[in-house]
Amino acid sequence: MTLSRPPLSLDAALARIAGQLPGDWERMAALTGYQKRTVQKWGAFDVASDEGEARDIPMRAAIALDIEYRRAGGAGRPIYDAYGYLLGVDEEERFADAFDILRHAVDVVREVGQAKAALLEAALPDATDADRRDAQREIIEAIEAMKAALLNLERQTPPRLVAPP
Secondary structure (H helix, E strand, O other), rough: OOOOOOOOEEEEHHHHHHHOOOHHHHHHHHOOOOOOHHHHHHHHHOOOOOOOOOOOHHHHHHHHHHHHHHHHOOOOOHHHHHHHHHHHHHHHHHHHHHHHHHHHHHHHHHHHHHHHHHHHHOOOOOOHHHHHHHHHHHOOOOOOOOHHHHHHHHOOOOOOOOOOO
């Protein structure tokens, strides 16, 4: 089975579609109603040679190309996936602090869950010294994860000039 791999750029997505369609770039131009040269330049939207040269692919053209790609036997939606990847990268750059908090939250939930499970094991009547040491280790790891999350929150929270109500 062929696995769909998301293209990492719009240029790669368009090249993937061109490689799948019979007639490649000419077919893509005919499908979208644009010149072949214009379709090829959609992949280089960040290096437009002048202000009047549009390099962004129109939404309807993107949809038509992704659908035709699937119709021709391609797996996935290259343009849609490329935009999703580009959006994710941009979001992570713009909202890095929120993603840091989320990553710490995942760590805290995981470590606290493991600590709870180990503590319950240590509380059983047949628990061994090793079970109690495991519980101690897991609790320490949970505390360390919470400390890291707390430090991250403190780093991101601007100092208050007035005490909260």
